[in-house]
Every structure is written in structure tokens, then in C-alpha cells.
Amino acid sequence: MHVVVPYAPDAPKTRLEPVLSERERSRLARVMLEDVLAAVRETGREPTVLSTEPLEVDAPVAVDRRPLTEAVNAVVRSQMRNSAAKSGDATGVAVVMADLALTTPEALERLFAPDADVVIAPGRGVGTNALVVRHPEFRVDYHGGSYLDHRRIADDVGATLETVDSFRLGTDVDEPGDLVEVLVHGTGRTPSCLREFGFELDSTDGRLEAVRSAEP
Numbered sequence: 115m116h117v118v119v120p121y122a123p124d125a126p127k128t129r130l131e132p133v134l135s136e137r138e139r140s141r142l143a144r145v146m147l148e149d150v151l152a153a154v155r156e157t158g159r160e161p162t163v164l165s166t167e168p169l170e171v172d173a174p175v176a177v178d179r180r181p182l183t184e185a186v187n188a189v190v191r192s193q194m195r196n197s198a199a200k201s202g203d204a205t206g207v208a209v210v211m212a213d214l215a216l217t218t219p220e221a222l223e224r225l226f227a228p229d230a231d232v233v234i235a236p237g238r239g240v241g242t243n244a245l246v247v248r249h250p251e252f253r254v255d256y257h258g259g260s261y262l263d264h265r266r267i268a269d270d271v272g273a274t275l276e277t278v279d280s281f282r283l284g285t286d287v288d289e290p291g292d293l294v295e296v297l298v299h300g301t302g303r304t305p306s307c308l309r310e311f312g313f314e315l316d317s318t319d320g321r322l323e324a325v326r327s328a329e330p
């Protein structure tokens with residue numbers, strides 16, 4: 115199965131602006147990407163980064179400057195055509211977001227395992243954090259509660275759909291409140307990156323939070 119990791123390196127993670135500078139957000143986005151690529155590789159698959167800009171990274175990079183939905187649909191269309199031409203039996207394409215800092219190979223295997231036409235790991239906020247497409251007519255439509263849109267699109271084209279209920283795949287790092295999850299559950303380099311930035315766990319207000327104790 116072809117695994118694509120979309121990545122937009124230019125001014126990423128704007129929703130983290132209240133707690134991180136632009137440079138820090140870029141670094142965090144990059145470290146999360148590397149953690150996701152490592153987890154995909156540990157499943158025995160070679161990921162491709164689908165980037166809006168050329169990028170030096172330890173993986174093949176496909177540059178497509180179009181918005182996320184268009185760029186991913188171009189990959190889905192071409193992969194489905196290729197796999198149908200090769201074997202008559204589409205093995206599919208997986209789209210795994212680069213901000214899934216808690217991803218592990220085991221969590222990804224749960225996404226890859228079902229043989230439904232469409233498999234989705236939804237994120238909090240009703241996004242689509244990770245997806246497998248094996249149906250020739252299914253197309254993505256990201257943003258704005260895309261999990262519900264993807265269910266409707268699957269229904270419209272007659273595709274079977276399975277939803278993967280996964281904390282690790284469901285936790286995308288978008289907002290300051292997500293950082294505590296990374297510090298507690300992260301297994302890759304992302305928690306170390308946050309600690310380098312000076313974040314640590316704090317329960318002063320009665321709830322565990324990631325707070326910045328010291329500027330680096």
C-alpha cells in the first residue's frame with residue numbers, strides 16, 4: 115500500500131501561535147513529520163511526503179502546491195489507476211497526516227488492517243487524521259468536519275467504510291491543549307522537542323497541562 119504524508123512546511127501550526135514562535139512551530143511540525151515517517155517505516159512501508167514546498171527529509175518528496183484536498187485527490191486518482199492497471203485488484207493508498215505525534219506502528223497497523231473500501235481514523239474536531247482509500251471513485255474533501263463529509267462521499271459512491279477508534283491516530287496536534295497529550299503519551303522525538311522548548315507538565319490549576327516554565 116502506498117502511504118502519503120501531506121505536509122505544508124510554510125508557516126505551519128498557526129493555531130499554536132499563542133504558545134510557540136513561528137520558528138518553534140516550524141521545528142515542531144518538522145519533528146512530528148519525522149516521527150510519523152519513522153512509525154510508517156516501522157510497519158515495513160515506505161512513506162512519501164506530499165509537500166507544498168521542496169524539502170530535505172529522509173523520504174521521497176512529491177511537491178504539489180495545490181490546496182490539501184486537490185493535492186491528495188491527485189495522488190488518490192493516480193494510485194487507484196496504477197493499482198487497477200497492475201493487478202486489477204486495488205491495494206489502495208493511505209493518507210496519514212504529519213501532525214499525528216502519538217502515532218505508533220501498532221496504531222497504523224490498525225488503520226491498514228481492515229479491508230473496507232475506505233478506512234478512516236477520525237480526529238478530535240471531526241477531522242480525518244488518517245485514511246485508506248481502495249475505491250476508484252472515492253475522493254477526499256478535507257476541512258470543516260471532514261470525517262462526516264468522507265462518510266457521505268463513501269456512501270454516495272457505494273464504498274464500504276470502516277472507522278478506526280484510536281486515541282493515538284485521533285490525536286492531531288493542533289492547539290495548545292494538545293501538547294499535554296504529547297508530553298504524556300508521545301514515544302518519538304516530539305516530546306523531547308517540547309521539553310527543549312521548556313514545556314513541562316503542571317497541575318497547579320487542578321488539571322494536568324503542558325506549561326512553559328522557562329524560555330530556552
Ligand SMILES: Nc1nc2c(ncn2[C@@H]2O[C@H](COP(=O)(O)OP(=O)(O)OP(=O)(O)O)[C@@H](O)[C@H]2O)c(=O)[nH]1
Pocket residue numbers: 120121122123125126127128129130143164165166178180181182185211212213286288
Ligand atoms: N500537501 C499539503 N499538506 C497540507 C496542506 N495544508 C495542511 N497540510 C498538512 O495536513 C496536515 C493537517 O493540517 P492542519 O492540521 O490544518 O495543519 P496546519 O495547516 O499546519 O495547522 P493550522 O495552521 O493550525 O491549521 C498537516 O500534516 C499539514 O502539514 C496543504 O495545502 N498541502
Ligand SMILES: C[C@H](OP(=O)(O)O)C(=O)O
Pocket residue numbers: 182237239240241242243255256257258259260261286288
Ligand atoms: C486536514 C483537516 O484537519 P483539521 O483542520 O481538522 O485539523 C481535516 O482533517 O479535515
